[in-house]
Amino acid sequence: MLWRLFYSCWILPNRAYQKLRKNGFGGPTPSFPMGNINDMKKRVIINGDSDFGSSKVTNDIHSTVFPYFAQWQKSHGKVFIYWLGTEPFLYIADPEFLKRMSARVMGKSWGKPTVFKNDREPLFGKGLIMVEGDDWAMTSLMVESTTNMLDRWTALISSGKPEIDIEREITSTAGEIIAKTSFGISYENGRKVFEKLKAMQLTLFKSNRSVGVPFGKFMHPQKTLEAQRLGKEINALLLSTITARKKLKDGAPQTDLLGLLLAKNHVDGSRTDQKTLTTQELVDECKTFFFGGHETTALALTWTLLLLAMHPGWQDQLREEIKEVIGDGELDATMLAGLKKMGWVMNEVLRLYSPAPNAQRQARGDIQVDDIIIPNGTNIWIDVVGMHHDKALWGDDVNEFRPERFEDDLYGGCKHKMGFLPFGFGGRMCVGRNLSMMEYKIVLTLILTKFSFCLSPNYCHSPAILLSLKPALGLPLILQPL
Numbered sequence: 001m002l003w004r005l006f007y008s009c010w011i012l013p014n015r016a017y018q019k020l021r022k023n024g025f026g027g028p029t030p031s032f033p034m035g036n037i038n039d040m041k042k043r044v045i046i047n048g049d050s051d052f053g054s055s056k057v058t059n060d061i062h063s064t065v066f067p068y069f070a071q072w073q074k075s076h077g078k079v080f081i082y083w084l085g086t087e088p089f090l091y092i093a094d095p096e097f098l099k100r101m102s103a104r105v106m107g108k109s110w111g112k113p114t115v116f117k118n119d120r121e122p123l124f125g126k127g128l129i130m131v132e133g134d135d136w137a138m139t140s141l142m143v144e145s146t147t148n149m150l151d152r153w154t155a156l157i158s159s160g161k162p163e164i165d166i167e168r169e170i171t172s173t174a175g176e177i178i179a180k181t182s183f184g185i186s187y188e189n190g191r192k193v194f195e196k197l198k199a200m201q202l203t204l205f206k207s208n209r210s211v212g213v214p215f216g217k218f219m220h221p222q223k224t225l226e227a228q229r230l231g232k233e234i235n236a237l238l239l240s241t242i243t244a245r246k247k248l249k250d251g252a253p254q255t256d257l258l259g260l261l262l263a264k265n266h267v268d269g270s271r272t273d274q275k276t277l278t279t280q281e282l283v284d285e286c287k288t289f290f291f292g293g294h295e296t297t298a299l300a301l302t303w304t305l306l307l308l309a310m311h312p313g314w315q316d317q318l319r320e321e322i323k324e325v326i327g328d329g330e331l332d333a334t335m336l337a338g339l340k341k342m343g344w345v346m347n348e349v350l351r352l353y354s355p356a357p358n359a360q361r362q363a364r365g366d367i368q369v370d371d372i373i374i375p376n377g378t379n380i381w382i383d384v385v386g387m388h389h390d391k392a393l394w395g396d397d398v399n400e401f402r403p404e405r406f407e408d409d410l411y412g413g414c415k416h417k418m419g420f421l422p423f424g425f426g427g428r429m430c431v432g433r434n435l436s437m438m439e440y441k442i443v444l445t446l447i448l449t450k451f452s453f454c455l456s457p458n459y460c461h462s463p464a465i466l467l468s469l470k471p472a473l474g475l476p477l478i479l480q481p482l
């Protein structure tokens, strides 16, 4: 048994590793059974350390959020192999290599690494859905939730508390928006799901991770049990929402995401044909959406408010644009395309502080890149933060906030079209990008028309990876009504 285990956990992955090495890829030396995890932990600044965070705000964040990759790049270049436990990963921060590799791959020949699917299952299940929506209904729900948030801010300011933790506020409003637009439920009902998702995110991603290590889950039994418990509770909450909606036979047609999913599927625990989802699959879709649909957009807005607080000239430029495009009238989804400068700002923020800091794939067949073969099963890790902060791709001003670089160029002047990947690439690209752009522009427009803001002296710059790229110590801003 032990030999079999050793064979499948070490000999087999090592064979794949040797194939990759024969192709000329280098990388840090792994050890059994941790791979390079101990090295990675040593280099990570742990959230909670007394010296975590800095009063100096710099956009040069690659070596803060991925210190081990920044270090290994120096010795092994932009494509190399590293190990998570007994799983070798091909690290890529070279867009040309990525382009040549993905040019040979049909959509279905890529998967997501099995090792991550297992690790993240309590959080996402196996969900993957396509997003479509009714623009008008969504706009009014987004405006309603944002207005509630801004009224709360006005009340806080009037009571003498102009300092507000923007990250917490925006995340909660983005949660309310996804709960209403996609599931037709109030934030009160959605809040339990969010609280549990957040607790699970902290349990799974805060520290002591042993992804890829055989029996790694048993090394942290409490965390594993806690994640499983939270996963079950979230499943039960979503299931009760789904069942309650199923019973609503009368009333207005249900055109939100859950209504559309239900219209096409039988929620009876069985699969009736290939196109319908089982109950568990439906619950998983909801989970993926609940999580993926609010945190990334909330972070894009949060990092935007940080950068606009530091660049008040851009606050003014955006207010001017809003006045020209929207005037004093009501916000309408068709006007949003006219907010061009806001689009450049969004792109620049997604470049400097990409909420999704990496993309992952797993080869579902041998992939040939020129005379190199990447064997079937190889895990691939694409370092989006690394590429977005690469001087060779963006020039000497790579770490400066310059939204105008997107004025005449969708790729912001990046020297390679695959060097800018905030929403991923190819057939697995983010399905919610249009929805997120709509929400981003609506929320930012409403904030900018009501308040001006600057950085609080209590702000501590703390970009860190907790699955997404977050300000780990929050974002306190001082707000002033206009």
Ligand code: HEM
Pocket (backbone or CB within 6 Å): 112, 127, 128, 129, 131, 288, 289, 292, 293, 294, 296, 297, 300, 350, 354, 355, 356, 358, 359, 360, 421, 422, 423, 424, 425, 426, 428, 429, 430, 431, 432, 433, 435, 436
């Ligand atoms: C600024 C906001 C957002 C960013 C930066 C973002 C980024 C990403 C990225 C990088 C991926 C992986 C793509 C790849 O592997 O190539 C992804 C996938 C996905 N996103 Fe987004 N996203 C955002 C907003 C949203 C929203 C609003 C929704 C839903 C309403 C959403 C739903 C999804 C889903 C369902 C997937 C597919 C997951 C899978 O393939 O496993 N995203 N997103």
